[in-house]
Amino acid sequence: MKTTTTMLLCLITMLLIASAHSKEETAMRLDMKHRDSLSPNPSPYHRIEDIMGMDQKRHNVISQKIKTTKGGVKMSLGSGFDYGAAQYFSEIMVGTPAKRFRVVVDTGSELTWVNCRFHGQGPEKLENRHVFRAENSSSFRKVGCMTKTCSEDLAKLFSIAICPTPRTPCAYDYRYVDGSSAQGVFAKETFTLGLTNGSVTSIRGLLIGCSSNSEGGASFRETDGILGLALSDYSFTAKATNIFGGKFSYCLVDHTSHKNVSNYLIFGSTPSSTTTKAPARRTTRLDLSILPPFYAVNIVGISIGEEMLNIPPQVWGVKKGGGTILDSGSSLTFLAEAAYKAVVTGLQRHLVGVKRIKPEGLPIEFCYYTTKFDDRKLPQLTFHFKGGTRFAPYRRSYLINAAPGIRCLGFVEAKGEATNVIGNIMQQNHLWEFDIAASTLSFSPSTCL
Structure with a gap:
C-alpha cells in the first residue's frame, strides 16, 4: 500500500457517478484524482523526499512478498496534490443508509477498509476525515472468528487467530508494504455505486475492513481508507469484475493536478470519451499468475532514442528474482541495478550542459x-x-518536477535481484485497461480530461 506520502502524486479522490441498467450497456465509474501539498512551511523538496522514503519501503516489501508468495461502474479518480499525500483518490458510498468516504486507490492492496467504530471500538471522530458507524448501518454483517472464512480464507489478509467466543468478530492486523498498518474487524457490507449510464446500483456482500485504528503517512491522515484493487479473491476488483465484466481501467491525471481535475476508475466497458483523438492503443500480455496479487507484465528491454540499452535479460525474468509490475501505489519507477545504471547513464548523455544539483x-x-x-x-x-508492444511515456514522466526550476530523473535503483516497478508518475496521462478475463493490458496516450 501501501501508502506513499507527500509529493508529486497520490492517487485518488473518487466521486461516485450515476448509472445502472443492463450489465451489457453500463459500467461502474468512480472519479479519480491526485493530490499533494498540505504541509505547513514545506521545504522545496519535501514532496520528493516523502515519496522516496515511502516508495523505498513499499518496494522492499513488494520484493519480499513476491519471493515468498459489459458496462460497469464509474468512479472519480484524481491526484492527491492538494492533500499532501503521494496517492490518487476516489470516493465510495458504504452502508445502509450509504455514507461517503474518500479512499486511496491501490492496485497493490487486497483489502478495502474505512475508518470505523463498532461496539465501542474505534475513533469517535477524526480531523478532516470521516468515521463509519457500523452499528448505524442495517446492511453491516460482521464475519465471525470461528468461520472457515476467518480461519482459512482470510489468513492471507492478516486475520488474527484469537477467537475467545463464537460471537467475536474476525479481527485483522493488515500490514502495508510502506510500513503503515490498519487494525479492525472484517465484515460484509453494501456499496452504492454510480454507473456509466447515469443510474445507481448497489452491490451487497462486499468484504470490507472496519478499521478501529490505522498508522501511516499523509495518505492515512487525509483519507478515510483504502480501495483494494489487487488481484485477490477478496478485493474490490474480484467482486466488481465478476459483476460488470472482467476488466477495469483508469486514466491518471498529471500528478501535479489540483483536486478539481479528475478522471475515472471504471469497471466494465471503457468509454471512448476518455481517450485522445485516434489514440495509439497498444496491447500486451498481463501475467496474473507469476507475481500475485500484483499485475505483472513481460518487459524485455528499454531503449533511449534509437538505441536499445545493454541490460541483462535476467533483470526481466521472474525466475531470476526480477520481473516487472504496474503499481498505482508507488510514485517513482524502480529498476533493478543493471537496468537503472543503463537508463540513467543513457539519459545523462543528453543532459550534458544542464547544471546538475x-x-x-x-x-x-x-x-x-x-x-x-x-x-x-x-x-x-x-x-x-x-x-x-512498446510503451513510450511522456518526457515529463521520467524527468519529473521536484521543486521550482528543478527536475530529477524519476527512477530509483533497486539493489541486486529485485522486482521492477512502473510507478504512477510513469503511468500518468495514459488510459490503462486491465482485462482480467483475457489476461491483457491495453494502453493509449490520453489527456485524461
Missing part, C-alpha cells in the same frame, strides 16, 4: 536546473514488451 537531504541521484531546458532535447525513452 544535489539537493541536501534528497535521496535521489540525478537532479538538474531545467528552467530553460527544452524537453524535446531529451530522447524518447521506451519500454519494450514481449511480443513487440
